[in-house]
Amino acid sequence: MTKTxxxxxxxxxxxxxxxxxTPGGGGAAALxxxxxxxxxSMVANFTLGNKKYAAVEAEMQGYLARxxxxxxxxxxxxxxxxxxxxxxSACYAMPRGTEAEKAARTAALxxxxxxxxxxxxxxxxxxxxxxxxxxxxxSKGNANVVSDVATAVYLAVGALHSAIVNxxxxxxxxxxxxxxxxFAARRDAxxxxxxxxxxxxxxxxxxxLGVDL
Amino acid sequence: MTKTxxxxxxxxxxxxxxxxxTPGGGGAAALxxxxxxxxxSMVANFTLGNKKYAAVEAEMQGYLARxxxxxxxxxxxxxxxxxxxxxxSACYAMPRGTEAEKAARTAALxxxxxxxxxxxxxxxxxxxxxxxxxxxxxSKGNANVVSDVATAVYLAVGALHSAIVNxxxxxxxxxxxxxxxxFAARRDAxxxxxxxxxxxxxxxxxxxLGVDL
Numbered sequence: 001m002t003k004t005x006x007x008x009x010x011x012x013x014x015x016x017x018x019x020x021x022t023p024g025g026g027g028a029a030a031l032x033x034x035x036x037x038x039x040x041s042m043v044a045n046f047t048l049g050n051k052k053y054a055a056v057e058a059e060m061q062g063y064l065a066r067x068x069x070x071x072x073x074x075x076x077x078x079x080x081x082x083x084x085x086x087x088x089s090a091c092y093a094m095p096r097g098t099e100a101e102k103a104a105r106t107a108a109l110x111x112x113x114x115x116x117x118x119x120x121x122x123x124x125x126x127x128x129x130x131x132x133x134x135x136x137x138x139s140k141g142n143a144n145v146v147s148d149v150a151t152a153v154y155l156a157v158g159a160l161h162s163a164i165v166n167x168x169x170x171x172x173x174x175x176x177x178x179x180x181x182x183f184a185a186r187r188d189a190x191x192x193x194x195x196x197x198x199x200x201x202x203x204x205x206x207x208x209l210g211v212d213l
Numbered sequence: 214m215t216k217t218x219x220x221x222x223x224x225x226x227x228x229x230x231x232x233x234x235t236p237g238g239g240g241a242a243a244l245x246x247x248x249x250x251x252x253x254s255m256v257a258n259f260t261l262g263n264k265k266y267a268a269v270e271a272e273m274q275g276y277l278a279r280x281x282x283x284x285x286x287x288x289x290x291x292x293x294x295x296x297x298x299x300x301x302s303a304c305y306a307m308p309r310g311t312e313a314e315k316a317a318r319t320a321a322l323x324x325x326x327x328x329x330x331x332x333x334x335x336x337x338x339x340x341x342x343x344x345x346x347x348x349x350x351x352s353k354g355n356a357n358v359v360s361d362v363a364t365a366v367y368l369a370v371g372a373l374h375s376a377i378v379n380x381x382x383x384x385x386x387x388x389x390x391x392x393x394x395x396f397a398a399r400r401d402a403x404x405x406x407x408x409x410x411x412x413x414x415x416x417x418x419x420x421x422l423g424v425d426l
Contacts, residue, residue, distance in 0.1 A: 001223055009225055010218035013247055013284060017254035024255065025364030028248040032368055034226055035241040041230035042237065071226060147382040151238030151375040155245055158371020162364040165426045169360040172424055211385055213378045 004031070004078040021089065022082035026120045029162035030077035033127045036156035037071035039148045040130065040137050047142040056140045063137055070130055077123045081166075084119040087112040113174050117183060120166035124190055127160035131197035138204030150205040150213040157198055164191065217244070217291040234302065235295035239333045242375035243290035246340045249369035250284035252361045253343065253350050260355040269353045276350055283343055290336045294379075297332040300325040326387050330396060333379035337403055340373035344410035351417030363418040363426040370411055377404065 004012060004023070012031075016023050044064035047053045053060065091109035096102045131153060138149040167187055174180050206212055217225060217236070225244075229236050257277035260266045266273065304322035309315045344366060351362040380400055387393050419425055 005221065005223035005226075007222055008218065009220055009222060009244070009288070010214055012222055013218075013251045013288065016248060016251035017258065017281070017284065019255070019258035019261075021358075024358075025252055025361040028252055028368060029364060031222070032245045032248065032371065035229060035245065038226045038229035039238055039241055042232070045230065045232035048232075068230070071230065075222070075226065145234075145237075147378055148238040150378045151242060154371045154374040154378065155241060156371075158245065158367045158369075158374075161367040161371075165360055165363045165367065168424060168426055169422070209382070211381060213381055 002076055002079045005075055022085050023078060024081075024085065024166075025162055026081035026085070026123065026166040027078040029120065029127075029159045029166065030074050030081055030123045032155050032162070033123060033130060033159035034071050034074035034078075036127070036130050036152040036159060037067050037074055039152035039155070040067040040133055041071060043137050043141040043145050043149050043152075046145045047140070050142060053140075053142060059136070060140070063133060066133055067130070067137075070126055070133070074123065074126050074130075077119065077126065081119050081123065084112075084116040088116050110175060113170050114176075114179060117167050117170035117174065120163040120170075121183070121187065121190070123163040124160045124167065124187075124194075127156045127163060128190055128194050128197060130156040131160070131194060131201055134201035135197065135204045138201050138208060141208075143208050146205055146208045147213060150202065150209075153198060153201045153205070157194070160194055215289055215292045218288055235298050236291060237294075237298065237379075238375055239294035239298070239336065239379040240291040242333065242340075242372045242379065243287050243294055243336045245368050245375070246336060246343060246372035247284050247287035247291075249340070249343050249365040249372060250280050250287055252365035252368070253280040253346055254284060256350050256354040256358050256362050256365075259358045260353070263355060266353075266355060272349070273353070276346060279346055280343070280350075283339055283346070287336065287339050287343075290332065290339065294332050294336065297325075297329040301329050323388060326383050327389075327392060330380050330383035330387065333376040333383075334396070334400065334403075336376040337373045337380065337400075337407075340369045340376065341403055341407050341410060343369040344373070344407055344414055347414035348410065348417045351414050351421060354421075356421050359418055359421045360426060363415065363422075366411060366414045366418070370407070373407055 044060050047060050091112045094105040096105050134149050134153050260273050304325045307318040309318050347362050347366050
């Protein structure tokens, strides 16, 4: 189990609120994404074994396996986000007395910043996967709990954009322009896919529930 | 401490994913709102005691007191959401053998549904308060951590809309049309205020950071 998994909710929120950099926004985003994935698992669990949904039993098992894997991955990303940030902090503490030390510090810092951009981008990719999974669960899941798919969609969208904030703030300090441009292109493609997945998932929930949520 | 506060993150996510109605989407929304409030507290904590921000020390203390109160309230709302849902479930289990039993069951159920709509509306109101607090923290907080205000904004918006899903799904089953109309008007006013607060908070972060997040 990860470090975060073993913390109480109170201890995690206290750590988030404290004058310490980790856990921070990237970790909060990953945890919100894990909550969204867990809600999709709940909907799958309320569909499995229900006679009315026997026709989708097999595919629902597949959706549950996927949502549980995403939940686990997003929970692990809370710890990985803190580790990536701590690596950046460690570089700031490196000596810079000589020119050689300054060069070594800058190189290490630039490397660490790339890591600190990669982790929240990965978090955003997992949130996108949650959004993409919400569409089939919204259309085929137990209609009594499909409002929880809609809830998961809103949480995953919030988590995804929170993660992207942490991508952007790290990109700002990265000097390798080729890396920055390539990374920004991946981010923009991801945001476009997320907008599509969000719309498709909401349409599925609306169709199943007969109300706009 | 509340029941949820004492759970480990793993146990809470497991309960969210399980084939049981509570905790559900309303609780996940309240917890995400509490995370957003905690991030605002972190920004205030990184501003207090910093010489560069001495001029805003007193007002920052006020913002911290507010964000901490909102964090506590939102965490308590996770438990209250579950209690409101359990009250509805208890009504569904009431006997309906005689006309008198049916009438008593319907009356109790309608009462419980109003409670189950009130709790997520209250959650949404607290998320709105988080958004409103993000504007002064985004413009006056320690610029080194203002990206975490932007993160908090996205999480609070996701949490607010998730809570509203749970308002809407309960309103659907409430027969008292005067209650439904009055409640829907409150919801719509809240959503309009939230859109304004979100825009103002993002503009404040953008101004402080010099980048669009």
